[in-house]
Amino acid sequence: MFDKYLYALGRGVRGAKKALDAASATPDPAEAARDVTPAPAPQPAPAPQTPAPQAPAPLPRQPLAFGPRPLVMGIVNVTPDSFSDGGLFLDHQAAVAHGLRLVEEGTDILDIGGESTRPGHAPVSAAQEIARVIPVIASLAAQTSLPISIDTMKAEVAEAALAAGATIINDVWGFQHDPDLAKVAARSGAPTVIMHNRLEDDPAIDVMEEVLAFLSRSIEIGLAAGMGREQLIVDPGFGFGKTHAQSLTTVRDLARLRTLGCRILLGASRKRAIGLATGRSEPRERAAGSVAVHLMGAMAGADIIRVHDVAAHVDAMKVFAAVRDPASVETQA
DSSP states (O other): OHHHHHHHHHHHHHHHHHHHHHHHSOOOHHHHHTOOOOOOOOOOOOOOOOOOOOOOOOOOOOOOOOOSSOEEEEEEEOOSOOTTTTTTTOSHHHHHHHHHHHHHHTOSEEEEESSOOSTTOOOOOHHHHHHHHHHHHHHHHTTOOSOEEEEOSOHHHHHHHHHHTOOEEEETTTTSSOTHHHHHHHHHTOOEEEEOOOSSOOTTSOHHHHHHHHHHHHHHHHHHHTOOGGGEEEEOOTTSSSOHHHHHHHHHTGGGGGGGOSEEEEOOTTOHHHHHHHTOOSGGGOHHHHHHHHHHHHHHTOSEEEESOHHHHHHHHHHHHHHHOHHHHHHHO
């Protein structure tokens, strides 16, 4: 019995020694490689978070106020590839400065766009469009109370823009690219421009019949979504899916759009048809031709003109109103 006790005691001592030897031996690299997770290092206390600066609160928006002359809508393209001024105002500060310059020149409305609609333009996602236009809208809305329009064909972009301070929607596809845009307009009550468009021109069509049929469908989409007809502003789409002759025809026959029972917008500023008529290949040299087209539009019943050269158009529309009512000038003098 005593021999068995000594045997067991000897095994225990040898086992303990083996364990101690293993602990002091050089680790086996293969064994070490199986556990590469380092012991967690002590972490410093988190630094206090600095809250992001709050965007300035938007000023109250002025409503659209139609009078004896067409309202002037000044264009701010926050894009790299618009046909006339692409890239000039892609930078946030440049876009805001340009918008404020248009305010000083007398614009009645600012129209902010983040996606070019020229032929062959590169489409952008809603997220990219939002990233371009929302900071500009928010900055301008904090510095002017003029109405701000969002030039987009996407419901998601329009909704974000309205939340940032825009009060007008300008859709170059008249609800026929994204029908949800009509729902956004209906919920917000925002005045909305619905424009005629085509993927490509067709010289064989009767352009005014085509424009009237397209815009009638757009109006139906808006009314079905819950909009009032008084919210809708129709645009014949000068330069969009039309030959140059057809674009000029929409100006000559603009009064036919009155049958739709909506206000009318005309946007021919610096377009190629004007360049062909004047021989001006550089868009920025087409200001005089643009004024001529928009004066003809005013005579035919346009309520809004969408332009790049605001100062020249504001003066032209003031003279237009004065000729129609000379007594108004004497009253002002």
